[in-house]
Amino acid sequence: MAEKVVAIVVAAGGGTRMGGPAPKQFLALGGRPILSWALAAAQAAACVDAIVVVCPAGWEDHTRRHCLAPFGLDKVRAVVAGGAQRQDSVAAGLEAALGLGAHWLLIHDGARPLARPELFAAVLEGARAHGAAIAGVPVVDTIKRSADGRLVQTTEDRRPLWRAQTPQGFRAELLAQALQAARAAGWSFTDEAGLFERLGREVRLIMGRADNIKITTPEDLALAQALLGPPAIRVGQGLDYHRLAPGRPLVLGGVRLEHELGLLGHSDADVLTHAVMDGLLAAAGLGDIGRLFPDHDPAHKDADSLVLLGRVVALLAEHGWRPAQIAVTLVAQGPKIAPHAPAMAQNLARVAGLSPGQVNVAATTTEAMGAIGRGEGMSALAVVTITPLEGAAEPAPSRRR
Numbered sequence: 001m002a003e004k005v006v007a008i009v010v011a012a013g014g015g016t017r018m019g020g021p022a023p024k025q026f027l028a029l030g031g032r033p034i035l036s037w038a039l040a041a042a043q044a045a046a047c048v049d050a051i052v053v054v055c056p057a058g059w060e061d062h063t064r065r066h067c068l069a070p071f072g073l074d075k076v077r078a079v080v081a082g083g084a085q086r087q088d089s090v091a092a093g094l095e096a097a098l099g100l101g102a103h104w105l106l107i108h109d110g111a112r113p114l115a116r117p118e119l120f121a122a123v124l125e126g127a128r129a130h131g132a133a134i135a136g137v138p139v140v141d142t143i144k145r146s147a148d149g150r151l152v153q154t155t156e157d158r159r160p161l162w163r164a165q166t167p168q169g170f171r172a173e174l175l176a177q178a179l180q181a182a183r184a185a186g187w188s189f190t191d192e193a194g195l196f197e198r199l200g201r202e203v204r205l206i207m208g209r210a211d212n213i214k215i216t217t218p219e220d221l222a223l224a225q226a227l228l229g230p231p232a233i234r235v236g237q238g239l240d241y242h243r244l245a246p247g248r249p250l251v252l253g254g255v256r257l258e259h260e261l262g263l264l265g266h267s268d269a270d271v272l273t274h275a276v277m278d279g280l281l282a283a284a285g286l287g288d289i290g291r292l293f294p295d296h297d298p299a300h301k302d303a304d305s306l307v308l309l310g311r312v313v314a315l316l317a318e319h320g321w322r323p324a325q326i327a328v329t330l331v332a333q334g335p336k337i338a339p340h341a342p343a344m345a346q347n348l349a350r351v352a353g354l355s356p357g358q359v360n361v362a363a364t365t366t367e368a369m370g371a372i373g374r375g376e377g378m379s380a381l382a383v384v385t386i387t388p389l390e391g392a393a394e395p396a397p398s399r400r401r
């Protein structure tokens with residue numbers, strides 16, 4: 001039977017050097033939590049069989065909802081609470097990993113979002129050969145020593161110096177022994193390899209990459225953002241039709257218009273808002289409103305479509321997206337839409353979290369051609385853009401005011 005490889009992603013630190021509204025691993029980078037990127041790298045590494053996530057105590061639910069659920073991380077088998085020191089967090093992750101039958105461990109910082117999946121494989125290979133291996137990069141700057149942070153004492157020889165990164169790979173039983181020895185002796189280390197060195201064990205260096213940065217300060221966040229490139233924009237199109245019938249209200253963009261006919265449908269049949277919802281769902285790759293709000297579900301009978309739009313916007317947010325711009329055109333022979341278009345745009349903007357300038361409502365007739373021209377119905381076509389949601393960290397359990 002193949003030996004089991006478990007990645008332990010440690011994300012239980014407080015992020016004190018970063019500051020901010022939540023521990024840094026929950027802050028948004030490119031529209032999604034930093035931790036989710038680190039987990040995605042472990043997930044994408046073919047050599048990793050399972051992942052254990054270590055988060056701050058009290059953040060388990062937040063971690064599951066915001067860092068796991070939206071990202072299809074199906075290798076994650078456990079979310080456990082860490083401790084005050086990194087070592088305690090690794091120990092908590094180790095216990096869960098041993099419970100999963102781990103033979104090999106790859107410890108990775110939840111604060112290193114840009115690690116490449118192939119680095120996991122390279123470190124594992126090094127660990128298999130030597131019992132322990134870590135990613136690292138040679139120091140490239142000239143290194144000065146200063147006792148007081150003002151005056152230089154000496155210039156160090158940088159040639160033997162490396163900057164340690166993660167992943168760090170270990171035979172599981174060796175790491176368990178090392179942690180036990182450290183606990184007994186009261187040793188404390190900023191990385192797991194330090195324990196091995198102290199025990200006189202061999203640790204193999206594997207060439208990492210300079211861009212595998214650990215996000216520690218606000219400057220690192222800006223650098224990581226620059227390395228990721230500009231935020232993605234996605235485009236979606238939505239198209240909807242409804243028949244006109246007597247005895248029905250005519251609601252368009254949440255505005256009720258005086259008209260002898262209204263649109264027929266299971267909900268309030270707000271064709272304009274329906275097209276916008278379909279556009280948003282299409283842009284996020286989340287299907288369409290028929291799938292989300294089936295017309296046989298009594299819960300949606302006569303539903304206010306602006307409320308449904310609110311639910312679509314919330315669903316997008318769960319997947320790390322927010323609306324960026326909405327352009328929607330109503331095709332109707334009458335009544336005259338132009339006087340009401342600003343109020344419709346305002347309604348859509350309010351619910352989508354946009355400013356009115358980011359929403360355009362236009363209308364056209366078919367010059368009396370076809371069914372719509374004969375006043376039998378209306379249609380609407382929306383083109384929308386969405387962008388990654390920034391500041392995805394929700395109000396934090398431990399820092400909620």
Ligand SMILES: Nc1ccn([C@@H]2O[C@H](COP(=O)(O)OP(=O)(O)OP(=O)(O)O)[C@@H](O)[C@H]2O)c(=O)n1
Nearest residue numbers: 011012013014015016017084085086089110111
């Ligand atoms: N008690 C701790 C401390 C750190 N870590 C994790 O170890 C990684 C590297 O640590 P560091 O960058 O020092 O994170 P913080 O401890 O959060 O940062 P700070 O020292 O600024 O508070 C991070 O993913 C961090 O969440 C952890 O799991 N448990």
Ligand SMILES: C[C@](O)(CO)[C@H](O)COP(=O)(O)O
Nearest residue numbers: 086109164165166190191214
């Ligand atoms: C493990 C590590 O990321 C390797 O660079 C680093 O040692 C963590 O140290 P920190 O002092 O907790 O930032």
